[in-house]
Amino acid sequence: MNTLYPYFIALLFFVNIPVFAQEFPELTARGERKILVVKDQPFLILGGELGNSSASDMCYMENIWPKIKKMNLNTLLTPVYWELTEPQEGKFNFELIDNLIRDARKHDVKLVLLWFGSWKNSMSCYAPVWVKKNARRFPRAASKEGEGQEILSPFARENLEADKKAFVALMNHLRKTDGGEQTVIMVQVENEIGMLPDARDHSAEANRFFKQAVPDELITYMKNNRDELAPFLRTRWESNGSSWRGSWEEIFGKGLDTDEIFMAWYFARYADEVAKAGKEAYPLPMFVNAALNRPGVRPGDYPSGGPLPHLIDIWKAAAPQIDFLSPDFYNPRFRYWNDLYTREDNPLFIPEIRFEPSVGAKAFYAIGHYHAMGFSPFSIESTEHPEEENIGKVYELLRQLSPEIQQNVGSRDMRGVWLSKSEAVDTLHFGDYTLVAKHDHILGWSPEAKAEEWPESGALIIRKGPGKFIIAGTGVVVTFLSRSKNAPQAGISRIDEGKYENGSWKPGRRMNGDQSHQGRHLRIPAGRYDIQQVELYSYK
Template structure:
């Protein structure tokens, strides 16, 4: 190399280092063991969130009285929509005034912000696209049902649809990058609850043309490469037709609504991939997509077909590799079952939307403890006040240093109990812990109710025989599963709080509070933390 070449090399190297440092300073995801942390400003961050109603942040005045409520519920993050129709009211003319005010108000209230992009789709529909898109279906084609009737849904097969959404999203990410130097915005959701209704797939001529063609080699290559790791529901469909590697959608996956859904999932995923990839090239924040879950007994089209659902996660991962996680929105039962399906293939769990109710506190504890989730967020947070959520979020915030220290090391667990599930057993180290809903003791008034309040807890192992239990509505007994001939007793039981990361004892518990050394318990409504030390005797 001559001197000029060396100088150019050093300049390029410095630019790359500066670019790398800049990216390291923005929020990102980090694997620890088999779990994934969200890192904000260099530190692990748990989203104790609340999602705003769809139309709430269209006025600063409407939001003013709600910030105090958010703080009372111990939120650290707001999930808020950004509406395509409002930021680009005229094609190519962008207005970010409302977004700027949202970021300023969020920062002023010492919270973080997750942006929900209401672009081409929101709850399957294209309700938030600009009027200049809605009024020009020739240029911006809509999906059609089996009868050829146009739907209030942009077709993912329309190139102009993608390009217009892409332009708006790129402008959004450029703007966030330029004004949010303090990292108030920590994640982004491109689109919202994508899916086809009331048909399983789009029947626009552009879609029909694609449906008759060969399945793209990109998808088939992914399936062949990852065959032994595919989720069993999807593998079963492929196996049923002989693991074919070439052919049309119906030749490879068979005829029926299921194939219609797989077909749509691929093209929805490819559409979102283009948007996400372009956004990340500008400002690579973590990005996720969410799904409206399947209601029991429903078929594709009766639920939003082709969204990022568990049985389609292989199609979505193949089609949208820039997406960091697939996330469930809960308006259905079976919280644990659905989450178990979502954490396969090392997909990090983040619950961005859950119906508000009395179960949210226990479920937040369970999600953060059992799945070591990115975070949890009930919906319509501005219209609700919930002491259960406030209590749970307060405990998680106190435990945050312990969670971060022990993250991904099989030292953290979570428990969720109700009347249908009164017992949950977990193993940490040498000990087996049996958690029961505290109503099973018969001492609390709520035990006589037809529907029991949920019990929830996090347990963290901090030493061989030292554990912290935090939650509400649980009673805990213990055994040493390795030394089965030993009896396990309570050496010490303290109730306390963490102040600036330091444990402060409020009460030393014994006697009636531990049932004379036979269990520890935290009653319903009493969100608290207990430290226990165990010992064995014969």
């Protein structure tokens, strides 16, 4: 044994230097999913995203922080604006971000930064004035009629280098000022990238790239992942002969679909270069979000080429520095899109969803069913009554359960339910028991049960052992069935209402009487937000 080793350890202890300190937030595999780790601890994002302009003025923000705390957020998603970060070329101003970090620490809230760089909702509205006014140096995308658009072209090197320079300056500043504290835990690169009003850029440089051969990296990716490709991409490739060499139209055929595939590749390459340069300065997890399309809408009528599910393989091949791709929700197909985004190589994070009464139930479902690493309604500051918002009540339960949730990411022992009048029942199988979750209004005990619409309800369920479950939710009734042939009946030994304090369960009321309908079910009425533990037994 090295005789100096004990003295080395003693020195580390004396000067308070951690031997195995995590240098920056990172994503870590947990089964088939990933979790975010901050300062060596798993971190579940209970978030909210600011409206686009709120973070541009610190005086305006003063009234927002109290709302954030009243809704039990642990993370705020906030824009960082290129135009305010670099108002003059090469001269950077980080006062806004420094103030945000200071106030976030003061309120014990983490930050996810949204880089409004080259594109925000397709447009280049947050590019600095010195970029906007010099279209010769910083070329615009063009329509098929040749008209310039308020969209920086992803085919112009000057555009990319300017964006990279500003982003690297930001990341260097974050590492210098926040690397130890880790207030900023992730960064979104650009915002809802996509081409409008046509499916692709028709500028001269874009046309030149369109005539070139499809990059070998994309062909190799498709060859190596043929069986797992998104059906859209595989069909376009195979219907044109599965060629290994050729132009975009030779490989994928002619039409808007090929235009979109082409744009997706070059948007992704652009975002990847920005992310790579930023990570070299400070390697925080980085993601890109998507404006979701709707059935029957063609590319160009929605932002063409963004990180949508039918293009996800293009983005995975072109942008390896992007850790995951995320959906922004402004349409009702919640399960449909989450199913498409949840892959082993793409953990689910919902950075933006319409702030409406359904978000609380959806948060339970996203985290319980999809094991999402976080959830974040948009324009979170817009409420006038933050203490009444259901998302805050749901977040309080999820905050208590966070250690249990993180332990069960990637496990079949954690599930979620999301219920409405049209889909009022869900059935879940856990080992020897089946749990049937129903919307509370099915009982008909509330006058609201007669309404045409029911408030959406949901729950997160964790199995703690044989016949032992944690159920957190609102507006749910759960009944239990035995799956044992020898003991086909399920009974309730006990139901305890309670809460978690510092990870330890503190039981409150025993709910074996009227609250469980004399042992018939576990119930959390609509309008209540509770955690209950139930223990079952089976008999003949």
